[in-house]
Amino acid sequence: MRTVSTDLIRDAVAELCIEANHFLSEDMREALQAAEESEVSPLGKRVLGQLQENLRIAGEEMIPICQDTGMAVVFAEIGQDVHLEGELLETAVNEGVRKGYTEGFLRKSVVGDPLERTNTGDNTPCVLHTRIVPGDHVRLTVAPKGFGSENMSRIFMLKPADGEEGVKEAVLQAVRDAGPNACPPMVVGVGIGGTFEKCALLAKQALLRPADSHAEDPRYRAMEEELLRRINQSGIGPGGLGGRVTAMTVHILTYPTHIAGLPVAVNICCHVHRHASKEQ
Amino acid sequence: MERKIRVPLSAEDARSLRAGDYVYLTGTVYTARDAAHKRMAEALSRGEELPVDPDGNVIYYMGPSPAREGRAIGSAGPTTASRMDRYAPQLLDLGLRGMIGKGKRSQAVKDAIVRNGAVYFAAVGGAGALLSHCIRSSEVVAYEDLGTEAIRRLEIEDFPVIVVADCEGNDLYLSAPAKYNEEK
Numbered sequence: 441m442r443t444v445s446t447d448l449i450r451d452a453v454a455e456l457c458i459e460a461n462h463f464l465s466e467d468m469r470e471a472l473q474a475a476e477e478s479e480v481s482p483l484g485k486r487v488l489g490q491l492q493e494n495l496r497i498a499g500e501e502m503i504p505i506c507q508d509t510g511m512a513v514v515f516a517e518i519g520q521d522v523h524l525e526g527e528l529l530e531t532a533v534n535e536g537v538r539k540g541y542t543e544g545f546l547r548k549s550v551v552g553d554p555l556e557r558t559n560t561g562d563n564t565p566c567v568l569h570t571r572i573v574p575g576d577h578v579r580l581t582v583a584p585k586g587f588g589s590e591n592m593s594r595i596f597m598l599k600p601a602d603g604e605e606g607v608k609e610a611v612l613q614a615v616r617d618a619g620p621n622a623c624p625p626m627v628v629g630v631g632i633g634g635t636f637e638k639c640a641l642l643a644k645q646a647l648l649r650p651a652d653s654h655a656e657d658p659r660y661r662a663m664e665e666e667l668l669r670r671i672n673q674s675g676i677g678p679g680g681l682g683g684r685v686t687a688m689t690v691h692i693l694t695y696p697t698h699i700a701g702l703p704v705a706v707n708i709c710c711h712v713h714r715h716a717s718k719e720q
Numbered sequence: 721m722e723r724k725i726r727v728p729l730s731a732e733d734a735r736s737l738r739a740g741d742y743v744y745l746t747g748t749v750y751t752a753r754d755a756a757h758k759r760m761a762e763a764l765s766r767g768e769e770l771p772v773d774p775d776g777n778v779i780y781y782m783g784p785s786p787a788r789e790g791r792a793i794g795s796a797g798p799t800t801a802s803r804m805d806r807y808a809p810q811l812l813d814l815g816l817r818g819m820i821g822k823g824k825r826s827q828a829v830k831d832a833i834v835r836n837g838a839v840y841f842a843a844v845g846g847a848g849a850l851l852s853h854c855i856r857s858s859e860v861v862a863y864e865d866l867g868t869e870a871i872r873r874l875e876i877e878d879f880p881v882i883v884v885a886d887c888e889g890n891d892l893y894l895s896a897p898a899k900y901n902e903e904k
C-alpha cells in the first residue's frame with residue numbers, strides 16, 4: 441500500500457493542463473512534419489507549414505496552440521494498492537483544472553448548465569474517467585478537447601449484418617461530414633463494440649494511442665490502414681482547402697458486444713491533438 | 721492570387737474577391753461568436769440598435785484565450801462558422817460585408833453573401849498562436865460579461881485569410897477538395 445496525497449494530484453493536473461495546451465507530443469509533431477512532406481496541394485502544404493510555425497510560437501512564447509483550450513478530459517488510472525489521502529479525487533482533479541486554466545492563461549470554455557449556458561469562469565468541471573489498475577501508482581492523463589472536432593464526432597448503432605463494410609462506411613461518412621469544420625488534418629479514434637457508452641469511451645481512448653501505433657489485431661490494423669488511405673482520397677486536405685492529407689492517423693479499439701448489435705463511435709480530433717501524462 | 725486589403729471592406733473590394741484568393745487583411749474587425757450573436761439577434765427582435773453597426777464591417781468568429789501581461793491578446797484563431805449560420809443572413813442584409821471563420825456555411829448564408837456582395841474568409845483553424853501575432857490591439861466593446869465571447873474590436877495587420885465563399889456563389893470547400901478527390 442502506498443499513500444498518494446490528492447494535493448499532488450491537483451498540482452499534477454494543473455501542470456498537465458498547461459503543458460498539453462502549449463506543447464504537442466513528439467509523435468504528433470512528427471506526424472505533422474510528415475504530413476507537410478507528403479502533401480501535394482500547394483495551399484495544403486502552406487497550411488501545414490503554418491501549423492508547425494504555430495507550434496513553435498506556442499512553445500516559445502507560451503501562447504496556447506489553439507484558442508479553444510478545450511474541455512479538460514482527465515483519465516486517472518489508480519493502482520489497486522494506492523491509498524488516496526486528502527480531498528475527494530474528483531474535487532482535487534477539478535481544483536487542478538481550475539488552477540491550470542486560471543494560472544496558465546487558458547480559455548474558460550465551459551458553461552454550467554447546457555441550456556442556461558452561463559460560463560463557469562474556471563473551465564470546471566472536467567470530464568473524469570477513472571480506472572483501477574494493478575500496482576501502487578496513479579497515472580494521470582489530461583486531454584483538453586476542442587469542440588470544433590468534438591461536434592463532428594458520431595455514434596452509429598449498426599446492425600450485425602452491416603459488418604466490416606458498414607463500420608468503414610460509418611467512419612468515412614463521419615469524416616466526410618466533418619470536412620473543414622474539424623480542422624483537418626485530423627486524428628480519427630474509432631470504438632467498435634461494447635454498448636452505447638462503451639464504444640464512445642473506446643473511441644476517445646483510441647485517440648490517445650501514439651500516432652505511429654497500430655492495432656494489435658491484424659484485421660483491425662489492416663482496417664486502420666485502409667480507412668486512412670480512403671479518408672485521404674476524399675480530397676478534403678489541410679484546413680479543408682483541398683489536398684491529400686485529411687487525416688494523419690486512424691486508431692481502432694474494440695470490445696466484445698451483444699449478439700444483436702454493432703455499436704461504432706467515431707471521435708474526431710483536430711491536428712491540435714493534445715494530451716499529456718504524468719505518473720505519481 | 722495574393723492580395724492586401726483594408727478592413728472595414730469597401731463594396732468594390734468585397735465584390736472583387738474570388739474563392740481561393742489568399743488575402744492579408746489590415747485594419748479593424750470585430751469579434752463575435754455564439755453568445756454574442758444570440759444577444760444581437762435578441763436586440764434586433766426587440767427593435768434595438770446593435771452595439772456595433774454591421775454596415776461595411778467584418779466579423780471575426782473568435783473567442784481568444786486570455787492575454788499574458790504585455791500582450792495584445794492570447795491565442796486567437798477562428799471558430800466554426802456554421803454555428804453562426806442561423807444569424808448571419810440577417811446581419812448580411814444589414815450590411816455586414818465579411819466574416820472570418822472556419823468550416824462550411826449553409827446555402828442560406830451563401831445566398832445572402834451573393835445577394836449583398838459580401839465575402840466569407842477562412843483563417844487557418846488551430847493556428848491561434850501564429851494568428852495572434854497579426855493582432856495589434858484588442859478592446860472589449862460590448863457584452864463584457866460574456867468573457868471570451870464578448871464583442872471585441874481588433875486592430876489587425878497583414879492577417880492571413882483565404883476567400884472561401886464569394887459574391888458569385890463560389891465555395892472553395894466544394895471546389896478545392898473535388899480537385900484532389902480520388903474516390904472512385
Ligand code: SF4
Pocket residue numbers: 506507508509585586587588589590621622623710711712797798799845846847
Ligand atoms: S477543432 Fe481543434 S484546432 Fe480547430 S479550433 Fe477547435 S481545438 Fe482548435
